Amino acid sequence: xxxxxxxxxxxxxxxxxxxxxxxxxxxxxxxxxxxxxxxxxxxxxxxxxxxxxxxxxxxxxxxxxxxxxxxxxxxxxxxxxxxxxxxxxxxxxxxxxxxxxxxxxxxxxxxxxx
Amino acid sequence: xxxxxxxxxxxxxxxxxxxxxxxxxxxxxxxxxxxxxxxxxxxxxxxxxxxxxxxxxxxxxxxxxxxxxxxxxxxxxxxxxxxxxxxxxxxxxxxxxxxxxxxxxxxxxxxx
Numbered sequence: 001x002x003x004x005x006x007x008x009x010x011x012x013x014x015x016x017x018x019x020x021x022x023x024x025x026x027x028x029x030x031x032x033x034x035x036x037x038x039x040x041x042x043x044x045x046x047x048x049x050x051x052x053x054x055x056x057x058x059x060x061x062x063x064x065x066x067x068x069x070x071x072x073x074x075x076x077x078x079x080x081x082x083x084x085x086x087x088x089x090x091x092x093x094x095x096x097x098x099x100x101x102x103x104x105x106x107x108x109x110x111x112x113x114x
Numbered sequence: 115x116x117x118x119x120x121x122x123x124x125x126x127x128x129x130x131x132x133x134x135x136x137x138x139x140x141x142x143x144x145x146x147x148x149x150x151x152x153x154x155x156x157x158x159x160x161x162x163x164x165x166x167x168x169x170x171x172x173x174x175x176x177x178x179x180x181x182x183x184x185x186x187x188x189x190x191x192x193x194x195x196x197x198x199x200x201x202x203x204x205x206x207x208x209x210x211x212x213x214x215x216x217x218x219x220x221x222x223x224x225x226x
Contacts, residue, residue, distance in 0.1 A: 032213065043118075043205060044157070044217040051213065090156055100170050101147065101159035102207075102215060 002027040002093045006105035014113045019078040021108045023065075023091035026072065033074040034092040034102065035065055044090065050074060061085070086112045116140070118208050118218035119188075126224045127196045135191040135221045139208030146189045147215055148181060151203040163189060196225045 007022040025031060032051050036044040048059025055067040065076045074091060088109050092102040119138040127133050139146050144164055149157040159173040163183035174181065178196075183189040193200055203222050207215035 034214070036217070041222075043120075043219040044207075046214065046216065049214055100162050101173065102149075102157070103159070104149075104156040106156045 002031060002095060002103050004091050004093050004103055004105035006089075006091050006108050008108055009106065010109045010111065012111040012113055013081045015083055016080050019063075019076070019081045019085065019110065021076040021089050021091075021110065023074045023076065023105060024072055025074060025091070025093045027093055027095065029095050031093045031095060033065075033067060034094075035059065035063070035074075035076050036090045036092060038088045038090065038107075040087075047076070047089075081110075081112045083112050083114065086110055118206055118216055120206050120218035120221050122221060123219060124222050124224070126226060128226050129197055130195050133193040133196050133200070133223055135193075135204050135206075135223070137189040137191070137206030137208075137218060139189070139206075140210075140216055143208035143210050143216075145209045145211070145215075146183050147207040147209075148189075148191050149205045149207065151205060151220075153202070157205060160191075193223075196223075198225045201225045 003026045005024045034049045035047040037047050038044050047063050048057045050057050050067045058064045063078045088107045090107050091105040094102050121136050146163045148160040151157045161174050161181045162170040178194045180192045201224050203220045205220045206218045209215045
């Protein structure tokens with residue numbers, strides 16, 4: 001079984017500041033990890049994914065995440081927040097090899113202050 | 115290549131009616147997944163299908179809910195005798211193989 005914990009249901013940053021959204025996972029076997037973004041009343045858009053290649057993964061819109069096995073973490077970062085980054089962000093895990101259902105965290109709402 | 119299509123985008127039903135949600139996967143994708151998002155919550159897995167087969171329905175409620183993915187046409191999530199607790203956003207995702215899932219815009223179901 002696998003699970004995901006996203007610390008902080010709401011995060012506020014100033015425009016231009018560092019964005020750090022936390023995700024810790026639990027998995028009995030090596031996982032695949034994903035970050036998705038959801039804008040209001042829209043579906044989920046894939047930001048980036050970790051599938052056992054490089055541990056530092058770069059995604060769209062300047063986001064990146066680092067897989068740290070020792071810390072069971074996959075935190076999402078962006079050096080400089082933009083107003084358009086305001087959205088809800090979901091971390092998700094699935095089991096490598098079976099890769100069926102995604103298990104999602106409860107989400108983090110990011111607010112960007114002017 | 116069009117993305118995952120879902121219709122309707124919004125659906126209003128009265129208690130006791132049936133709701134049918136449709137999902138057309140991306141071209142070339144043979145794996146379809148349905149998720150439900152309750153207000154203020156993350157997405158919860160419901161069912162995983164391939165063409166004409168239900169592979170994993172461990173997240174589906176035992177009663178009133180069913181899903182299919184026929185040889186021709188879209189995948190259908192059917193909810194019979196809807197209740198107010200069924201009000202949620204229902205998302206479909208598709209993938210070409212057992213890896214990245216691409217999501218549709220969702221169907222927002224409101225039960226009056």
